[in-house]
Amino acid sequence: QVQLLESGPGLLKPSQTLSLTCSVSGGSISDGTEYWSWIRQPAGKGLEWIGRIYSTGSSNLSPSLESRVSMSVDTSRNQFSLHLTSVNAADSAVYFCAAAPIGGATRGAFLVWGQGAVVTVSS
């Protein structure tokens, strides 16, 4: 069973760049069977999909964030990362990494989630 674990700084100042990494265990990103996504949830609010990346490094990003977001993958470390530039208070949230199968009956559903990383943007 694939497991995901987010890591990264929990506190940022406005205008800084947020960088989070998701470590994958119990499976390999190189298998090419999953899309690897980032999803965030501001305190007391709903879920927002940020974007996804494939094992090749190809990514798809939410139009609302794509001007500030980039993603990368490191298959040798079995990790993928999120980079969000020019953060502000509205970017404070729990950031989840999640995996969705590329094909099959469960295509498009997030079967596996990380525990979440709390990110606070404050001066």
Next chain:
Amino acid sequence: ELVLTQSPGTLFLSPGETATLSCRASQSLSSINYFAWYQQKPGQAPRLLIYGASSRATGIPDRFSGSASGTQFTLTINRLEPTDAALYYCQQYESSPPWYTFGQGTRLEIK
């Protein structure tokens, strides 16, 4: 842009009762096969309950069921238990262009 609207915002029910949660899509979906429901408890990540609008995920009890009719999707929870108290989210995936949309959530409280 597809919008998923969940209702009610909060549901207050007692153990043993049946919960009916709704999710309405603002437009026809390319495929109901890409529709899912999640349960989220405080401090935890969401957990997949239903995929393909009506198929239960691994380990999900048969008290949970999903159905679809046009742009209306329903999650039904029979024989409510205190542990069912949680937030429930619906979610849709569009493949072209790739896009995942979540509803705003329904809070289920068991009194």
